[in-house]
Amino acid sequence: MIRNIGRNVPCWCKSGKKYKNCHMWIDEKIKNYKKQGHIVPSRRIIKNEAQIQGIRESGKINIAVLDYIAEHMKSGITTEEIDKMVYEQTTARGGIPAPLGYEGFPKSVCTSINNQVCHGIPSEHVVLEEGDIVNVDVSTIYNGYFSDSSRMFCIGQVSRERKKLVEDVKKAVELGLEQVKPWGFMGDMGQAIHDFAKENGYSVVVDIGGHGVGLEFHEDPFVSYVTKKGTEMLLVPGMIFTIEPMINGGGEEIYVDDDNGWTVYTEDDSDSAQWEIMVLVTLDGHEVLAY
Numbered sequence: 001m002i003r004n005i006g007r008n009v010p011c012w013c014k015s016g017k018k019y020k021n022c023h024m025w026i027d028e029k030i031k032n033y034k035k036q037g038h039i040v041p042s043r044r045i046i047k048n049e050a051q052i053q054g055i056r057e058s059g060k061i062n063i064a065v066l067d068y069i070a071e072h073m074k075s076g077i078t079t080e081e082i083d084k085m086v087y088e089q090t091t092a093r094g095g096i097p098a099p100l101g102y103e104g105f106p107k108s109v110c111t112s113i114n115n116q117v118c119h120g121i122p123s124e125h126v127v128l129e130e131g132d133i134v135n136v137d138v139s140t141i142y143n144g145y146f147s148d149s150s151r152m153f154c155i156g157q158v159s160r161e162r163k164k165l166v167e168d169v170k171k172a173v174e175l176g177l178e179q180v181k182p183w184g185f186m187g188d189m190g191q192a193i194h195d196f197a198k199e200n201g202y203s204v205v206v207d208i209g210g211h212g213v214g215l216e217f218h219e220d221p222f223v224s225y226v227t228k229k230g231t232e233m234l235l236v237p238g239m240i241f242t243i244e245p246m247i248n249g250g251g252e253e254i255y256v257d258d259d260n261g262w263t264v265y266t267e268d269d270s271d272s273a274q275w276e277i278m279v280l281v282t283l284d285g286h287e288v289l290a291y
């Protein structure tokens, strides 16, 4: 039996186009990189146009929800109130908050303050105070498509160190983003982030990273920010993933809250910041789908 994928059969990506007019040239390039020993993406994580459009729409809701939150952040509100706003603003736009019930997560959004690295659980007992830095991590399901992005907020006047950490982590994400282009590597992005963080005296969290996203909340590959240029997965048009480094003012060590099983803290109590964007690899570079 000969298993021959014909040039004229419909493309595996379900675009409806003939293979030779769709992913054939991409597959040939991928095959070559694989031969040279590189890690290459599976078909599952390469999205077609219709899927990209669906994920783009989901991302627009994610952005709108974060824009709404940005306008309502102030000292004195509880993280429970942020959770309520995220739930209402997401559902009002026809979306579902992806965190709600995800592996048992009890709320619609993650809110992580100061020395909390990620996965802070909103609570009526947690009040935002002047001087706090807080990450609001929003994820949306819309028509079955997932989006994911997060921003940092400074509550009132924050210390110079905190403000710098927040701005530097944003800068790190943008430097990483500049590296995202087809036929580059995940490690190009990872190294750009890591180098910048180190130069500024920070540490990068190793064990929690980004991920493919779109058809599911968390897809392959795991996206690390301590990787080296020219290594890790090949970047191919149609891949969608998050850039979401967690960067600590002090050491890289972290621990998970014993009581709730979710919230991650810095071991040394230092501040931590994170920005998250969702990016698509395009034919000639990248497109940000959520920020």
Ligand code: MF3
Pocket: 098, 099, 100, 102, 103, 105, 109, 110, 119, 137, 138, 139, 148, 242, 244, 276
């Ligand atoms: N939004 C987080 C991420 O960026 C994942 C949170 S999982 C949850 O990957 F269950 F805590 F919401």
Ligand code: CO
Pocket: 148, 149, 210, 211, 242, 244, 276
């Ligand atoms: Co994410």
